[in-house]
Amino acid sequence: MQDIEQLLDRMTDDLREHINARGLSSLCPVGIRTGGVWVAQALRERLGIQAECGELDITFYRDDFSRIGLHPRVSPSRLPFETEGQHLLLVDDVIMSGRTIRAAMNELFDYGRPESITLAALVDLGRRELPIQPDVTGTHETLGPRQRIKLRGPESLELAVEEVPDA
Amino acid sequence: MPETSRDLQLTADGELRHFLAIEGLDQALLTRILDTADSFIEVGERTIKKVPLLRGRTVVNLFFEPSTRTRSTFELAAKRLSADVLNLDIGTSATSKGESLSDTLLNLRAMASDMFVMRHSQSGAPHFVAQSVTPDVAIINAGDGRHEHPTQAMLDMLTIRQHMKTFRGLRVAIVGDVQHSRVARSQIRALNTLGVDEVRLIAPDTLLPHEPEALGARVFHRMEEGLRNVDVIIMLRLQHERMEGALLPSESEFYRMYGLTREKLAYANPGALVMHPGPINRGVEIESAVADGPQSVILGQVTNGIAVRMAVMSMSMGGQLNERQSATGEGVAST
Amino acid sequence: MKWRVDNVHPVIDGEPAAEATSALVVDGRIAALGAGLSGERVEREVDGAGQWLLPGLIDLNCHLPEPGSDRGGSIESETRAAARGGFTTVCTTPDTSPVNDSSAVTHLIRDVAERNGHTRVLPVGALTRGLEGERLSDMAGLTRAGCVALGNGGHATASSRVLRRCMAYAHTFDIRLFLQPENASLASDGCAHDGLVAARMGLPGIPEVAETTAVNELLMLAEETGANLHIGPLSCARSVTLVRAAKEAGHSVTAEVGIAHLVATEAAIEGYNGTFHSRPPLRTEADRRALLEGVESGVIDAIVSQHRPSDKAAKLAPFPETQPGLSTVESTLSLGLERVAAGELSRGALLRALTSGPARVLGLDAPTIAEDSVADLTLVAPEQHWMPAVGSLYSAGPHLPVMERELPGVVMLTAVDGRIRHEHEGDGS
Numbered sequence: 001m002q003d004i005e006q007l008l009d010r011m012t013d014d015l016r017e018h019i020n021a022r023g024l025s026s027l028c029p030v031g032i033r034t035g036g037v038w039v040a041q042a043l044r045e046r047l048g049i050q051a052e053c054g055e056l057d058i059t060f061y062r063d064d065f066s067r068i069g070l071h072p073r074v075s076p077s078r079l080p081f082e083t084e085g086q087h088l089l090l091v092d093d094v095i096m097s098g099r100t101i102r103a104a105m106n107e108l109f110d111y112g113r114p115e116s117i118t119l120a121a122l123v124d125l126g127r128r129e130l131p132i133q134p135d136v137t138g139t140h141e142t143l144g145p146r147q148r149i150k151l152r153g154p155e156s157l158e159l160a161v162e163e164v165p166d167a
Numbered sequence: 168m169p170e171t172s173r174d175l176q177l178t179a180d181g182e183l184r185h186f187l188a189i190e191g192l193d194q195a196l197l198t199r200i201l202d203t204a205d206s207f208i209e210v211g212e213r214t215i216k217k218v219p220l221l222r223g224r225t226v227v228n229l230f231f232e233p234s235t236r237t238r239s240t241f242e243l244a245a246k247r248l249s250a251d252v253l254n255l256d257i258g259t260s261a262t263s264k265g266e267s268l269s270d271t272l273l274n275l276r277a278m279a280s281d282m283f284v285m286r287h288s289q290s291g292a293p294h295f296v297a298q299s300v301t302p303d304v305a306i307i308n309a310g311d312g313r314h315e316h317p318t319q320a321m322l323d324m325l326t327i328r329q330h331m332k333t334f335r336g337l338r339v340a341i342v343g344d345v346q347h348s349r350v351a352r353s354q355i356r357a358l359n360t361l362g363v364d365e366v367r368l369i370a371p372d373t374l375l376p377h378e379p380e381a382l383g384a385r386v387f388h389r390m391e392e393g394l395r396n397v398d399v400i401i402m403l404r405l406q407h408e409r410m411e412g413a414l415l416p417s418e419s420e421f422y423r424m425y426g427l428t429r430e431k432l433a434y435a436n437p438g439a440l441v442m443h444p445g446p447i448n449r450g451v452e453i454e455s456a457v458a459d460g461p462q463s464v465i466l467g468q469v470t471n472g473i474a475v476r477m478a479v480m481s482m483s484m485g486g487q488l489n490e491r492q493s494a495t496g497e498g499v500a501s502t
Numbered sequence: 503m504k505w506r507v508d509n510v511h512p513v514i515d516g517e518p519a520a521e522a523t524s525a526l527v528v529d530g531r532i533a534a535l536g537a538g539l540s541g542e543r544v545e546r547e548v549d550g551a552g553q554w555l556l557p558g559l560i561d562l563n564c565h566l567p568e569p570g571s572d573r574g575g576s577i578e579s580e581t582r583a584a585a586r587g588g589f590t591t592v593c594t595t596p597d598t599s600p601v602n603d604s605s606a607v608t609h610l611i612r613d614v615a616e617r618n619g620h621t622r623v624l625p626v627g628a629l630t631r632g633l634e635g636e637r638l639s640d641m642a643g644l645t646r647a648g649c650v651a652l653g654n655g656g657h658a659t660a661s662s663r664v665l666r667r668c669m670a671y672a673h674t675f676d677i678r679l680f681l682q683p684e685n686a687s688l689a690s691d692g693c694a695h696d697g698l699v700a701a702r703m704g705l706p707g708i709p710e711v712a713e714t715t716a717v718n719e720l721l722m723l724a725e726e727t728g729a730n731l732h733i734g735p736l737s738c739a740r741s742v743t744l745v746r747a748a749k750e751a752g753h754s755v756t757a758e759v760g761i762a763h764l765v766a767t768e769a770a771i772e773g774y775n776g777t778f779h780s781r782p783p784l785r786t787e788a789d790r791r792a793l794l795e796g797v798e799s800g801v802i803d804a805i806v807s808q809h810r811p812s813d814k815a816a817k818l819a820p821f822p823e824t825q826p827g828l829s830t831v832e833s834t835l836s837l838g839l840e841r842v843a844a845g846e847l848s849r850g851a852l853l854r855a856l857t858s859g860p861a862r863v864l865g866l867d868a869p870t871i872a873e874d875s876v877a878d879l880t881l882v883a884p885e886q887h888w889m890p891a892v893g894s895l896y897s898a899g900p901h902l903p904v905m906e907r908e909l910p911g912v913v914m915l916t917a918v919d920g921r922i923r924h925e926h927e928g929d930g931s
Contacts, residue, residue, distance in 0.1 A: 057206065060218035060481075067492055069182060069485025070220070072199060076209035084214075110215035175773070190702070269818055290704040291774035292820035298773075299818060312822070314704030352704055376701035377709065 004122075004157045007138035008039075011120060012046040014136045015089075018118060027089045027118065028081050030054035032104050035093030035151035039122050042157065043091060054079040061103035077107065084112035093151040095121040095137075098130035123149055123159065175297055177486070184486035185297045185306040186479040188315040189356040197324070197360055203478035204325050204471070210247065211470055220481045221250035224281040228254045229272075230309070231287040236446075237309055237319075240469070241284045244476035250282075268292075269300050276301045282484060283307070290314035290349075305487040307479060313347050319444055320353030322475045324361060326464055327399055329471075330440050334361040340393050340435075341366065341384070342425055343403035343452060344374045344414075350444055351403055352382065359383045369393035369425065373414040390425060394434040402427055402443045402452045418451045428454040432462070440464055503545055503920060504528045507881065510550030512871035515858060516850035518554045525555060527877045530920035535873050546922070550881055553914055556853065557869030558590025558878030560860035562680065562758055563735065563806035564831055566594040566623065567898075568614060569607065575811045575898030577611070578618035580831065583897035585620040585924035587807070587832045588856075588913040590878035592621050593680075593864075596628040597655035603628035603639040605647035612648050620923045621916075622878070624650040624864070626680055629668050635659040638668060642675045650864055651732065653680035656781060660686045662719060669729035678730045678865070683716035683741070684708075684782065693822040695737075695783040699768040705822065708783050714740045721748045724755060732863050734758035735808050737782035739792030746801040756863045757801065759793050760808035761834045762903050764841060766790075770903075776817040776824035777901045780808075794841065798851045804860040805838060805852070807831040811899025829899030833890055835882070836909035843910055877920035886912040 019027065028051045031040030037055050044053050059074045090104060101119060108114060122138040143149060143161065152158045176191060178184045183196065210218055226245040230238050233256060245252045257271065272283065282305040285293045290312030297306040310316040324334075331337060339358050345351045345368050358366050366384040368375060379386045387393030394400065405421060415421050427441065441453075441463045449455050458465055506526045511518040512535070526534040526542055534542075564584060568577040577594075584592050594611060596602040602611065608625050615623035627649035631637045634657075641652055652672060659665045672679055689712040694700040696707025717733060721744060724731035734757045736742060745757045762780055767787050770778035778784055796802035810827020817824045830837070838852040858868045869878065887908040892900050916924040 060206070060210065060220050065220055065481075065485060066488045069489040070203070070481050074203050074206045076206040078209070106219065110213050110217065112214045268820070269815075287820065289820035289822045290706075291822075294774045295776075295818075295820045311820075312704055313706070349704060352702075377696045377707055378698050378701050381698040381701040 002139055002159070004159060007122060008042050008046060011122070011136050011138050012043060015043065015047060015118075015120065018135055022116075024087045024116070024118070026051065027087050028054065028083070029089045029091060030056055030079065030108070032090070032092040032100060033057045033075070035122075035153065036091045038151065038153040038157055039093050039120075040089070040091035043089070043120065052080040054081065056104050056107055058100060058103040058107055061107045063099055063103065079111055082112065083108060083114050085115050088114045088117045089120060090117050091120045093121070094123045094125060094149055095132075095134055096125040096127050098128050098132035101132050102130055122151065125149065175294065178490045180489070182486035182489060183479070183482045184490055185293075186317060186483050187293050187297060187306060187308045189317045189320055189353045189360065190315070192360065194360050194362065197321070197357060200321055200475070200478050200482065201325050201328055203482060204321070204474040207247075207474040207477040208470060210477075211473060217247050217249055219249045221245065221248035221484055224250045224484060225279055226250040226252050226282045226284060226480070227275055227280045228252065229275075229283050229285045230254075230256050231285075231292070232310070234286060234310070237286065240472045241307075241309060241476055244473050244480060245284075247473065248477055248481055253280075272296055272300045276304055280304055281487070282480065284309050286310045288312055303487070303491065305483040307483060310349050312349065313352070314349050315353040316349040317353045318472075318476050318479060319350050320357045321479065322468060322472045323354060323401065323442060323444070324357050325471045325475055326442065326468055327440065330464065331398065334358070334363045337363040337399060338365045338367065338397040339363055339399040339401065340369055340397040341401045341403065342369045342390070342393070342427065344405055345370050345379065345403065346374050346376050347406065348403050354401060355382050355384050367393050367397065371415070371424070390431045391434055394431060397435045397439055399440045399442065400427060400432070400435060402441070404444060404446070405448060405452055418448075422451050426450070426452060426454060427457050429456055429460075432457055438462065505546035505548065505922070506539060506542065506544045507548040507550045507555065507915075508540070510553050510555040510881065513554045513556045513853060514870055515868075516853035522551070525871070525879075527879070527917065527920050530877050532871065532873055532875050532877050535871070548881070548915060550914070552883060552885060554882045554884060555871055556588070556880040556882060557857050557871060557875075558880050558916065558918065559588045559835060559856045560804075560864070560869070561589045561592040561807050561809070561831060561834070562732070562804050562860045562863060563760070564589075564592040564594055564809045565597065565811070565827070566592070566611070567811060568598065569610060570599040574813045574816065576618070577614045577623065578620070579896060579898050580809065580811055581615065581618075581620040581623060582924070583832045583895065584809075585916040585918070586896050586913060588835045588880040588882060588916055589831065590621050590880065590916060590918045591624060592831070593624045593626050593650060595655045596626050596653055597633060597657065601628050601633050601655070602626070602649070603631050603633070603644070605640070605643045608644055608647040608649055621918055626650065626655075627652045629654050629672075629679065629681075630659065630664065633657040635661060635664055638671055641672055641677055645675065645677055651678035651680045654682055656682045656684075658682075658684040658686035658689065658716065662723070665719070666723050666727060669723050669727040669731075673727050673729045676730065678732060680732050681720055682735065682782075683713050683720055683733055685712045685716045685719075688712035688715065693779060693783070693826075694771055695768040695785040697768055697786060699771060703771070703774065710738045710740060710785070713738055713782055714744060717741045717744045721745075721753065721755060725753055730754065732756045732758065734802075735760040735763065735782060735806060736793065736796070736802065737763050738785050738789045742792050742796040742801055746796070746799075749801060756803040757796070758804040758806045758863075759797060759802050760806055761830050761837050762808065762828050763793055764790065764797070764805065764847070765837050765903055771821070774821040776819065776821050777828065778903070779817075779821060779824045779826045780828060781826040794846050797855050798847060800851075803855065803863055805834065805855040806860075807834040809897070811897050812901065813898060814900060817901055828903055829895075829897045829901045830903065832895060832897055833902055833904065833909060835913065836888070836911045837903060839884065839911040840909055877917055879915070879917040880913060881915040883912045883914050884910065888912050
């Protein structure tokens, strides 16, 4: 697995480019719990963003509620800034089907109408089920059928591929 | 053998599937309800105070006993979870026969109801429905007879936790008509399960059950003794009809002996929390100066009430759906 | 009809004889007892190997829901269940619909029982009109029509003055009274024993004093008026103590207990199990023990079924709204034998409380197995078991204290007046 620091550096560069190209000012970072928050914080430091990092818990917005019920551990979302009319940087550690991002955007809109949302993901696993693409991606990976990827943190971030035990 | 309330309320995985009573639920589950409620409080502070958890689900408020206040909180909670809400106020007289209660509910289930929020004058009515009538509809007990009123108790627990941070080491006194109070039964169980040091009941014998120790509390007859060193005082509402049933001589005598005045409050620990499920009878249960005083948290519990109800509704609905789907064995969600 | 049973152990005063013997039944009587009857030509021969031959069981408290609504059985279905339970005589309670407070209703019950019944049916008439506790019923007329006793049918008589007059009037005509002790204002809206379980479940309680004050009142009034009082079903230990004291003081009172109170306690209603909603309520383990002891010592003369068949819907409601009572007449003997097996009751005490005890209450000769005695007979296989299950019960009421569990003691045959009214089918498993 690639070195996270390098991935983050690349993402930072790509984000700067994206910001300049779009003429975005004062991006507000929002991470999706839990890995997305760590990545968002790392990007915020590198980009020198003043605004504090927001944290989204998408439990209440998941579309698999009717299949798996309420996730046992919910903690409140925390957005320390007004989102109305704001340029947001939405960050997650891993993107695959796109459903998490769909839920996160639904939730963000319940706080108000942002001016724009830029999406950044550390790892893109492909296999999309919804028409959602990150603006900035750290790396593309392909996993075997019984594998999943996990970001460990928050002290020193580390990506690990795990074998999924048989159901 | 009859199912215990634990079996009936939980799925095979120990998830909530009906919310009938505090009795039978363990500390971890009660704590999860409180934690989930905390998250829903944050939802209430957003521009759009809604989450899509119960979208497409139908929640029926079945109130066999009128209560605008409780019903409104449940209605608001269901709507904030994006559910479709149907309110039915059914006079008890129309369904005094068991069959017609069953029939009413079976008809409602046929209309694709996913959840019944039920208030009934008979103890155990929600139990009966969950067990024998519509086990596949999530039943939320909004108060049954003298048995339990578990959401009210959990709202009080949330309030206590917000103010005291923990339940460990707390002494809590519950004052007034324990015998006829479903709220008190739920509160005593919740407090004991959440690990307070001591639950005390302060009341005359006419307002206590025949064997009050069965509820897991210590009994006091005098406020001066019972309030000593307590951290939380919960005042129960006194129904006017208690005077007619020869349980009490008069409201004024009750106030003299058991009304919470500044003088009696002084026996409790400094900064002790004063709670009341409302609506308050000033000058019967509590002195205005205490009700409006700095230690009182009588108001401002509405937010908690909605959040707690959202928590138990979403958790029960989740468990119920889980149970329905468990046979199909579908995989986990994708990122 | 002429028939014979061989290899049986006759039970006399509750004790099965060690020696097996044969009994020949001719024209409703036991014509002969002993060995060497096999030469006699009979229409039926029954092999009673390993079985007891009991004088027919007598139930003093059995609700037959006729006249009444079409729900919850009939005289036909419930006496068939009674015969299966080994009873040859049941006393039917006055709380029919309409109430058995007139000779017309008494005649109706007797006629239907004569036509459709599988056991003897002895009606108990209502003590007051409509069981309302206000006006006296036509007591002498009811007795003449065939009521063996008059009772309150579980409806407490609120006024002590009315009760005293009932007793005085009944005494005038030497009428037996079957009274269930309950102080109505203390019982109030209660539906469960006022104890630990009711406190936890938030059910309105019926305190013990609701029974004991009524027992006291009934005993005092009977003493004063000279009324012939049979009291029960009793539910608590202190009631047994009061009855014992009255008996020791020489009063001619008798008492009964329902089988459910010997097998279950307040714990049975846990989870709002409406099956065990009963009146009087099931009380504590200490009460149950005291009631068993009361049967053992003879303070309690009779074990009754207190059979209350209710259809499924009657129990399908929130607990306080369910109809009180259990369906017990089919299983009373077996439930009792289970207590015997558990070492809680002696066999003799159980069998006496189902035969000679209730006969004494009714003023009948002590039932026995003897030549020329009436052939009301119950043949029981004590070592065999059966399992009460929905679909295989004769009673219309499916609410037994025990379901889907094996019980000891199979009634192999019940004969009333020499006629075989019930015979066990199958191998008894």
